[in-house]
Amino acid sequence: MTTSTSDPRDPIRRRAADLGFDVCRFTGIGASWPATARLQAFLQAGRHGDMEWMAATAERRGHPLALWPQARSAVVLGLNYGPETNPLDGLALRERGLLSVYARGDDYHEVLKGRLKQLGGWMAARLGGDLKVFVDTAPLMEKPLAQQAGLGWQGKHTNLVSRDFGSWLFLGVILTTADLPPDPEEADHCGQCRACLDACPTAAFPAPYQLDARRCVSYLTIEHKGPVDPDLRPGLGNRIYGCDDCLAVCPWNKFARAGREQRLAARHDLAAPPLAELAALDQEAFRARFARSPVKRTGRDRFLRNVLYAIGNSDNPALVPAATARLDDASPLVRGAAVWALGRLLPRPELLELARAHAGAETDPDVRVEWERVQSA
Template structure:
């Protein structure tokens, strides 16, 4: 009996789904690459409005993001893989524990790039061996927009918070993509199913959503704590609370999360030492200690100074003067970025007499203009928040 092309394609897709599931992927969907790419226009508007902030690579690689085939002209289909990383508990509960640091759920375990990419490569090798064709794998490390592809393949839909929402995994999905020269059957897209809900917009501490489905990264806590290299603008520091790496608020309040299971694999689970660590301990980290604590973690990529900057802002928001013992040593830190954050935290927690004594001892000799400005702001109520 002769097998039709469509049946053969379905057989290929079925085998790929089976292998993807065996490798631990929770979602495996397919889409072709024939149509126009509306995401390119959205990205162009985002960059033109300056909402990408210091992420200059988004502008520099915009042409390559214009369509998946701008990345690889020979690609015919995309295989979209999803890995559930649902947390074991409500990630917003830690926001009430002000002496503890809130690290985004995705960063509490091993770096997801290192978790997903080996599986994608394994699937790719097996796919080529069995089905032929050429392929390339992507895990958020090249200018390919995975979320629009996932939406087109029916893995979920873009929520009002601009992230992917899944009926089966809520907002907790790591994504990976395989582009291939094979023709695979296209899965239907998933209709947007947020209804009138705007919980993700309303919960944002810094009003980072100018409108539904739009994000101003310059106001987003994830951008501020991860991508921004200098001091965080004063207007956002109090809103950071104890968030020291990323922010889960808009993801965590999504009602579709009730269908998300807890991440079932150890590599995706939170490490105990990264789940609600003490701010005072984190403030004392030197570079070696930082690298040891965050080995294999995505947090390591921002470096010790930027991370301790975040910790000091969180200490300043903690409301406990006893934590001054963790802040004071950082006033003499080798990093100007850290010293500046320590001055701000000092102003939030210390008594007036202590502030004056510390300023008299350090401000006159401070070589960095940003840190001198932080000292000056302690005496100007209009500059302090």
């Protein structure tokens, strides 16, 4: 009688590759996590801003077993979305808006979830037991799991860094009740480098491996619901949805290659869209333009807030009409951002003339503050 030495992970890896995943690794989930203490410190310091869902789900988020006690193993998968060109080149195009690389194609949540469900169904039929799939939409910390499974390590910018894919991996996780052999954990290879920390335009890293989301451009342009702190607005530049600076400067990107997934490739109309064109979007046009994009989650008003901040940072008087047209917008958030943009672009006499025409009739307190601020500057 011969004993089989086949690795039960190998068929899963092959099936994952067939589905388009670039990496598939495994880890057990019984051990304690340093990530638990880091999460608690992050929340206690208030660095999550108004992402109240993080605090509300902290107990379940603290460890995979708190989310699903029956789980025994995690299959951690990565999909490369590396850009073909340096995304920071777009910062020089100040009359155009810059979207984070991940948001220039189809919504990665939908792309990955469909494939994870296919892989999960295949695993259930082969291995039995129960499983659950996760793509950044449940209280599960994917990045610590990915490091534990050996996909990469959490760099000083707190994002995952891979020796093969740099900072450009989408992560998906399958928790399963099956016992699967773990892969070795990845070590930290950041060394003395601090390129990501120095690149942040709003100084969002109080220390290596620590992020204050309240200063992060990605948080401010996506998660934050109200007006952005005026002191942070210049740091947004022309970034209108997310920020790639800390990712793009990582030296490990030199080993990465452009992602091959066509659905995640940059759409022509989202590569560097004109700010004036975006500022004119109404609700219907916004929904149509971003129907398949993760941008749709932010909503039109918050997105136009970002567009108008970018207009204010453009130093381009030709964009004044685009901002002026939004002074009568139905959204106070948009109106307030338009006031700020015009305060940056217009000569004072013209600005005061606009204030006389609009400020007195304004009823929203936040917008009134914007008018008072530009008039007293």
